[in-house]
Amino acid sequence: MNGWRDGRAGPGDWDIARLALYTLTGLILLFLLLPMFVIVPISFSSAKFLTFPPPGWSLQWYEKYFTSPAWLAATWLSVRVAALTMVLATGLGTLAALGLARGRFRGRGLLYGLVLSPMIIPVIITAIAIYFLFARWELTGTLAGLALAHTVLAIPVVVVIVSATLQGVDPNLEHAAMNLGANRLRTFWRVTLPIIRPGVISAAIFAFIVSFDEVIIAMFLSSPTTATLPKQMWDGIRQEIDPTIAAVSTLVIVGSVALLLLAEVLRGQAQRLVGGPGSRGGQEPRAKEDSP
Amino acid sequence: MTAISRVAGSIVDARPWIRAWEAVAERDGLRRLLLVLPTLVVLLVLFVAPLTAILRLSLLDPAPTARHYLEVVTNPTYLHVLGITFETAALVTLLCLALGYPLAYVMATVPGRLAGVLIILVIVPFWISVLVRTYAWMVMLGRGGLVNTLLLRLGVVEEPLRLMHNFVGVLVGMTHVLLPFAVLPMYSVMKNIDRDLLRAAENLGANRWQSFRRVFFPLSLLGVVSAAALVFVSALGFFITPALLGGPRDVLLSMLIERQVNDLTNWGFGSALAVVLLGLTLLVLIVFRRFLGTAAWGSVVEGR
Incomplete structure (x- = not known):
C-alpha cells in the first residue's frame, strides 16, 4: 500500500486494514510453507506410524533409507537420468533460445509455441504418448528412455530462462566484437556466452530438478528393476504411508533448496552482467516477452 | 522498411x-x-x-471408428468424470485467486528488499517436488496429522475429521500446489502498475480504498485473468495430487486415462480420453491466448 508513497510507512499508516491484510498474508504464506516444515520432524520420529507431534526422536527412517538397496538404487538412477537430461536439455534449449530470441524468420511465434508446449500440455498426455512410442522402440525401463522423455519436459524451462537472459544482452556488444574482426563463433564464445553463462547454468540446475522430481513419465517408463526415486516414493505412498518417505522427502527438500539457492545466486550474477531488474533497462525486456 | x-x-x-x-x-x-x-x-x-x-x-482400433469418442460423450460415468474435472479445476482456480491476490498485492507494494524475500518464499515451494508436497499434505491431513491433533487438543472436534481421501483433500492439495501459478503472474502485472496513477487519484481526493478499487484493481485484472487461465489449464490435467489425496469417487480425467492405459491396457479408449483432455486444454489456451503470453509462463518459471 505504501509502494507508491516511495516506501515510506509513517506510524499513522498502520491502520486496521493494513494489519488485517498483513495477517492474512502471513496465514497464506504459512499455508504455502507449513507442510514442508511438518515433514522434517516426522522424519526423525521414533513412531512406526505418521503421528504429529512425534512421540520421540530417532534416526531409524534415515537408517532404513541408507541401508535399503532399493532406495539407494532408485536415488542413483534418478541422479544419472537427471544429469543426462540436464546435459541434453541445456545444450538443445540454449541453442534454441539463441535462435528464437534473436532470429527474425517466418513462423518464429509458432516455433516458440511448439517449444514451450511440453510445459503447458498435461504431462499425463505426454507420458502415455511417449510410453506408446518407447514400448515399440524398446526404450521402456532404460536410462536413455527416461532421460530422453525428461528432456522433452526440460527443454521449455531452459528456453524460457535462457531467452530471458538473452533479452538483457546488449546486441551492440556483439556488433562491436564483429566489427573488431571476430567471426560469429568467436563472438559467441568470447562475448555472448560469458555474459549469459550464469543464466545457462541456472537453466541447467532447473532442468536437473525437472527430471529429478518427475513422477508421471517415470511411472510409465520404469520397469521393476529401473525405478526412479519419485517412482519408488509413489509406490511407497500408495502401498503404505511409512515414514521412510518422510526421510527421503526431507533429503529431497534439502537438496532442492540448496540447488535453488545456487540458482538464485547465479541469477543475481546474471542480472548484474546483463542489467536485469534493479538496474537500468530491466523492465523493458520483460515487456517484450509478451508478444512471442 | x-x-x-x-x-x-x-x-x-x-x-x-x-x-x-x-x-x-x-x-x-x-x-x-x-x-x-x-x-x-x-x-x-x-x-x-x-x-x-x-x-x-x-x-483406428484397428479399423476407423468413432466409438471411443461416442463412449466418452454418451456414457454417464465418463460425463460425470468430465464434470468433476471441470468443477475441481474451477474451484481450485477460485481458491488460488482468492489466496493469491492479497499475497501478490503485498509482494507488489512492500519495499523491494522484503518483496525479494516474499518472492523466494513463493518460488521455493513451487520448485519442490509435487509428490513431496502432496505427501506433506497426507501427513498434515491424516487421522493422526497436525490438523486433527490441533483440532482435538483445542476441543473443536471429538473425533478426528476425515480430511483426505475425499474432495476436501483434493481441493486443499491442488490449491497448495497451484498457488504459485496464481501469485506470480498477478505479481508481475501488479508491480508494473504506474504508481503515478494512484498518486493522481489520491491527489484528486480519493481515499486509499477508492484509489485501490477504481485504479489499482482494474489495472491488475489483466494479471488476474492470466493467473486464472494458467491455474485452470494446469488443474485440468492434474494427476499426482488428486490421485493421492482424493477418494474413490474423486476420479479426474487424468486419473481415468492412467487407469485405462496402465491397468486395463485399453489403448484405444485411453487415447481418446487423452485427445479429449488435449482438446479441452487447447480450447482454454485459445480462448485465453491474449492473457497467456510467454510472460505469464516466464513469470512462473523464473519468478520474476
Whole structure:
C-alpha cells in the first residue's frame, strides 16, 4: 500500500486494514510453507506410524533409507537420468533460445509455441504418448528412455530462462566484437556466452530438478528393476504411508533448496552482467516477452 | 522498411552499408533458425510424433471408428468424470485467486528488499517436488496429522475429521500446489502498475480504498485473468495430487486415462480420453491466448 508513497510507512499508516491484510498474508504464506516444515520432524520420529507431534526422536527412517538397496538404487538412477537430461536439455534449449530470441524468420511465434508446449500440455498426455512410442522402440525401463522423455519436459524451462537472459544482452556488444574482426563463433564464445553463462547454468540446475522430481513419465517408463526415486516414493505412498518417505522427502527438500539457492545466486550474477531488474533497462525486456 | 531503404539507397547511393547490414540480418535470421533445428527435430520425434500416434490410436482400433469418442460423450460415468474435472479445476482456480491476490498485492507494494524475500518464499515451494508436497499434505491431513491433533487438543472436534481421501483433500492439495501459478503472474502485472496513477487519484481526493478499487484493481485484472487461465489449464490435467489425496469417487480425467492405459491396457479408449483432455486444454489456451503470453509462463518459471 505504501509502494507508491516511495516506501515510506509513517506510524499513522498502520491502520486496521493494513494489519488485517498483513495477517492474512502471513496465514497464506504459512499455508504455502507449513507442510514442508511438518515433514522434517516426522522424519526423525521414533513412531512406526505418521503421528504429529512425534512421540520421540530417532534416526531409524534415515537408517532404513541408507541401508535399503532399493532406495539407494532408485536415488542413483534418478541422479544419472537427471544429469543426462540436464546435459541434453541445456545444450538443445540454449541453442534454441539463441535462435528464437534473436532470429527474425517466418513462423518464429509458432516455433516458440511448439517449444514451450511440453510445459503447458498435461504431462499425463505426454507420458502415455511417449510410453506408446518407447514400448515399440524398446526404450521402456532404460536410462536413455527416461532421460530422453525428461528432456522433452526440460527443454521449455531452459528456453524460457535462457531467452530471458538473452533479452538483457546488449546486441551492440556483439556488433562491436564483429566489427573488431571476430567471426560469429568467436563472438559467441568470447562475448555472448560469458555474459549469459550464469543464466545457462541456472537453466541447467532447473532442468536437473525437472527430471529429478518427475513422477508421471517415470511411472510409465520404469520397469521393476529401473525405478526412479519419485517412482519408488509413489509406490511407497500408495502401498503404505511409512515414514521412510518422510526421510527421503526431507533429503529431497534439502537438496532442492540448496540447488535453488545456487540458482538464485547465479541469477543475481546474471542480472548484474546483463542489467536485469534493479538496474537500468530491466523492465523493458520483460515487456517484450509478451508478444512471442 | 527494407523496400524504402533500398529505394533510398539506390537514389542517394550514400549509405551502402545499410544494405550490407540488411543482407547480414536476413542471412542471420536463417542461421538462427538452424540453431533451433536440433530442438525442433527432438520435439518432432519425441513429442509431436507420439501425440500423433495417440490421435491415430483413438480413431483406428484397428479399423476407423468413432466409438471411443461416442463412449466418452454418451456414457454417464465418463460425463460425470468430465464434470468433476471441470468443477475441481474451477474451484481450485477460485481458491488460488482468492489466496493469491492479497499475497501478490503485498509482494507488489512492500519495499523491494522484503518483496525479494516474499518472492523466494513463493518460488521455493513451487520448485519442490509435487509428490513431496502432496505427501506433506497426507501427513498434515491424516487421522493422526497436525490438523486433527490441533483440532482435538483445542476441543473443536471429538473425533478426528476425515480430511483426505475425499474432495476436501483434493481441493486443499491442488490449491497448495497451484498457488504459485496464481501469485506470480498477478505479481508481475501488479508491480508494473504506474504508481503515478494512484498518486493522481489520491491527489484528486480519493481515499486509499477508492484509489485501490477504481485504479489499482482494474489495472491488475489483466494479471488476474492470466493467473486464472494458467491455474485452470494446469488443474485440468492434474494427476499426482488428486490421485493421492482424493477418494474413490474423486476420479479426474487424468486419473481415468492412467487407469485405462496402465491397468486395463485399453489403448484405444485411453487415447481418446487423452485427445479429449488435449482438446479441452487447447480450447482454454485459445480462448485465453491474449492473457497467456510467454510472460505469464516466464513469470512462473523464473519468478520474476
